Amino acid sequence: MSTENLDISRRKLLGTVGAAGAAGLALGAAGGAATYATAAGPAGTALATVGSTAVPFRGTHQAGILQPLQARGHLVAFDLAPGAGRKEATALMRRWSAVAERLMAGEPAGDGDTGVALDAGPSSLTVTFGFGASFFDRTGLVARRPAELDPLPAFSSDRLDARRSGGDLWVQIGADDALVAFHALRAVQKEAGAAAKVRWQMNGFNRSPGATAQPMTARNLMGQVDGTRNPKPSEPDFQERVFVPAGGDQPWMAGGSYAVVRRIRMLLDDWEKLPLERQERVIGRRKSDGAPLTGGGETTEIDLDRTGPDGKLVVPDNAHARISAPEQNGGAAMLRRPFSFHDGIGTDGTPDAGLLFIAWQADPRRGFVPVQRKLDRGDALSPFIRHEASGLFAVPGGPGEGEYVGQRLLEA
Ligand SMILES: C=CC1=C(C)c2cc3[nH]c(cc4nc(cc5[nH]c(cc1n2)c(C)c5CCC(=O)O)C(CCC(=O)O)=C4C)c(C)c3C=C
């Protein structure tokens, strides 16, 4: 390849990252993704943009919260093995951090790498670690368990499977390439060794970067534009809504966040029978472009007080977008960063599909809980969804230079 060609392909590489990076969450530079200008595939050819994008492992916040939604995701919860305690957990977090840092940089996992990701670049891989309430009992760290990890209340519409809920430890893996994500999942599982066993595991997906003509907010499996009203890093209250500030009663959580994870099945056969106009009234937004039923475009503010010629509210009083709005919940908000899932078609012919709902917030008692309480009392979407599994995890801040994730908890 001539120098000129190399330059052109590098420019192309760098120029298209913004587009890929803006899909899903429009977080721009805050997402912290960088392109490997020097990344090369076989025989010195440059990797395509999707493959070459790397997310830094170290920083104020763990990776996997602010980055754009990735095309592929794996969620996995572990329980510490019988007899394993703080010492084993500490060694495990060291091993997991080391392997996550290597993989996120596009390097092999280490000795005995499976080779599954050999030809690919980092592909926006993120590996994010969290601790469940039971972790603190198992490691003798009850005094450092944050009150924010108190169990979520039971909701009347819950149909939770305990075997697919909870867990001492939680790992979220996301990447724009399915093999890169699977490779990371296997590496994380192997590094657990005898210290921890998988409790449950879920697989998810989102749209691939470049699939749409221009970057846009994600769609879910009901076909709705989902994520429009997520808090934005440019908003003044973004940090305080999503991340734990320094100076709290659990200093090790500074820069961290709480992840509420819900496996929400969609009753798609019922949903798909609803005429478009009724589907739109369930949410309060247009299906085609996510615009509020009160008019404008996707980002136009929704007018919750507007009535139509019949004197009725244009956005019905049980519409999902009305009930979940911060204005209706004392300001309660969360950053939703989900994956869709599809685990096959049951013997009754219904798809086992829906949303791996992941909500990030500084305090679930001021985020997920009040909103879900309200939704539980009369959301028009409720007849079409079923909450089947649940988890709540404390996700500490990102590791500084030379640190492993959770060091400030385990070694304080
Ligand atoms: C408790 C929190 C929430 C659950 C559970 C939840 C499930 C859920 N939501 C959709 C689809 C949409 N949700 C939308 C907006 C929205 N949803 C929540 C919270 C929960 N959703 C919030 C806080 C908001 C934002 C409200 C606001 O700020 O105005 C939308 C509209 C577009 C958008 O803003 O994202 C859609 C569509 C599904 C399918 C679902 C369960 C499967």
Ligand SMILES: [Fe+2]
């Ligand atoms: Fe929602």
